[in-house]
Amino acid sequence: xxxxxxxxxxxxxxxxxxxxxxxxxxxxxxxxxxxxxxxxxxxxxxxxxxxxxxxxxxxxxxxxxxxxxxxxxxxxxxxxxxxxxxxxxxxxxxxxxxxxxxxxxxxxxxxxxxxxxxxxxxxxxxxxxxxxxxxxxxxxxxxxxxxxxxxxxxxxxxxxxxxxxxxxxxxxxxxxxxxxxxxxxxxxx
Amino acid sequence: xxxxxxxxxxxxxxxxxxxxxxxxxxxxxxxxxxxxxxxxxxxxxxxxxxxxxxxxxxxxxxxxxxxxxxxxxxxxxxxxxxxxxxxxxxxxxxxxxxxxxxxxxxxxxxxxxxxxxxxxxxxxxxxxxxxxxxxxxxxxxxxxxxxxxxxxxxxxxxxxxxxxxxxxxxxxxxxxxxxxxxxxxxxxx
DNA sequence: GGCATTCGTTCGTCTTGACGAACATCGTAA
DNA sequence: TTACGATGTTCGTCAAGACGAACGAATGCC
Numbered sequence: 001x002x003x004x005x006x007x008x009x010x011x012x013x014x015x016x017x018x019x020x021x022x023x024x025x026x027x028x029x030x031x032x033x034x035x036x037x038x039x040x041x042x043x044x045x046x047x048x049x050x051x052x053x054x055x056x057x058x059x060x061x062x063x064x065x066x067x068x069x070x071x072x073x074x075x076x077x078x079x080x081x082x083x084x085x086x087x088x089x090x091x092x093x094x095x096x097x098x099x100x101x102x103x104x105x106x107x108x109x110x111x112x113x114x115x116x117x118x119x120x121x122x123x124x125x126x127x128x129x130x131x132x133x134x135x136x137x138x139x140x141x142x143x144x145x146x147x148x149x150x151x152x153x154x155x156x157x158x159x160x161x162x163x164x165x166x167x168x169x170x171x172x173x174x175x176x177x178x179x180x181x182x183x184x185x186x187x188x189x
Numbered sequence: 190x191x192x193x194x195x196x197x198x199x200x201x202x203x204x205x206x207x208x209x210x211x212x213x214x215x216x217x218x219x220x221x222x223x224x225x226x227x228x229x230x231x232x233x234x235x236x237x238x239x240x241x242x243x244x245x246x247x248x249x250x251x252x253x254x255x256x257x258x259x260x261x262x263x264x265x266x267x268x269x270x271x272x273x274x275x276x277x278x279x280x281x282x283x284x285x286x287x288x289x290x291x292x293x294x295x296x297x298x299x300x301x302x303x304x305x306x307x308x309x310x311x312x313x314x315x316x317x318x319x320x321x322x323x324x325x326x327x328x329x330x331x332x333x334x335x336x337x338x339x340x341x342x343x344x345x346x347x348x349x350x351x352x353x354x355x356x357x358x359x360x361x362x363x364x365x366x367x368x369x370x371x372x373x374x375x376x377x378x
Numbered sequence: 379g380g381c382a383t384t385c386g387t388t389c390g391t392c393t394t395g396a397c398g399a400a401c402a403t404c405g406t407a408a
Numbered sequence: 409t410t411a412c413g414a415t416g417t418t419c420g421t422c423a424a425g426a427c428g429a430a431c432g433a434a435t436g437c438c
């Protein structure tokens with residue numbers, strides 16, 4: 001469910017819709033966007049109508065002209081508001097130590113990050129096995145103290161402190177005070 | 190700095206590197222990937238060497254063959270460990286009320302999220318103008334209480350509570366207690 | 379009304395990307 | 409050693425995409 005499978009949609013139509021949507025949203029004319037992107041109007045017209053198979057260069061020029069990140073062209077969907085109260089939500093426990101991570105926002109298909117709430121108590125050092133390659137974890141301490149980071153050189157963090165480290169190598173989270181809380185963003189790119 | 194500008198890199202080279210990296214990561218030969226994607230070996234060879242300007246169809250076929258999301262092709266870089274102590278880092282203030290957001294992890298080129306630490310004091314309701322379309326914000330309360338969410342129907346949150354809402358519409362963050370702290374992930378997809 | 383400007387679409391031409399065969403290279407087994 | 413299979417590269421051919429001119433339609437200005 002937090003996989004990273006390829007987006008399953010026919011790409012041309014998605015991009016066609018995105019292009020037109022982004023353009024009108026920016027309040028630009030087709031002619032103007034084509035001019036900024038250095039493309040022929042005809043090319044853009046055909047793309048927005050779902051005809052054709054644009055080259056990377058063409059798509060890139062359009063992203064620059066529209067001022068949008070590349071990934072915007074292949075993403076769609078409109079999210080909802082969701083609230084998870086403290087203590088609710090699926091929790092991932094640990095046998096090694098008193099450590100509980102609650103999944104707040106699972107990575108939807110095509111997205112690349114999970115958001116966790118972490119509650120930990122002092123105990124033996126808890127080290128995580130490496131995650132798949134490319135995973136980065138961000139941790140912000142909410143309360144207490146903890147030693148966090150890659151297993152080789154972890155860092156002691158206090159409330160408000162932030163750390164970012166690659167998680168595809170062994171890494172640790174060890175609470176130093178009772179009631180230690182943190183927010184963890186696991187970003188698999 | 191938290192803008193949504195397109196990744197400023199020459200895209201062909203980035204994709205070339207990504208393609209080769211993903212392929213060897215999957216333990217596949219160039220010939221095999223080309224076969225699965227229904228492409229000519231020569232095409233893939235040229236792409237991995239940074240030559241050429243692939244069509245969308247070609248790129249898509251490769252994503253499917255490699256089992257990776259489209260966006261993986263435009264993301265790169267290998268991160269370092271970075272620590273930002275409480276109070277450090279670039280802060281974004283607000284004149285409207287006592288609200289300070291510290292940028293912890295800016296979105297690297299091709300990535301899609303900013304991580305902020307938020308400190309706010311009670312005061313008049315602080316509402317943010319809509320962000321670019323597609324932006325989603327995740328908020329976890331560390332301390333205090335706050336009213337958060339879309340301007341129409343905000344939600345009162347307590348420590349440990351989590352909310353996720355679309356940020357391309359007007360939204361608010363209003364502290365209800367002194368010393369209110371939160372972690373905010375702004376995700377622009 | 380008449381003229382000008384801008385919009386987005388359609389069509390013919392030419393550049394360019396994808397193909398497939400041939401190639402050099404390496405590793406393995408007969 | 410020779411033969412075979414698999415790897416990844418280079419080169420000529422062909423189809424497909426990008427271009428630019430021309431078009432009909434809509435709006436604004438004199």
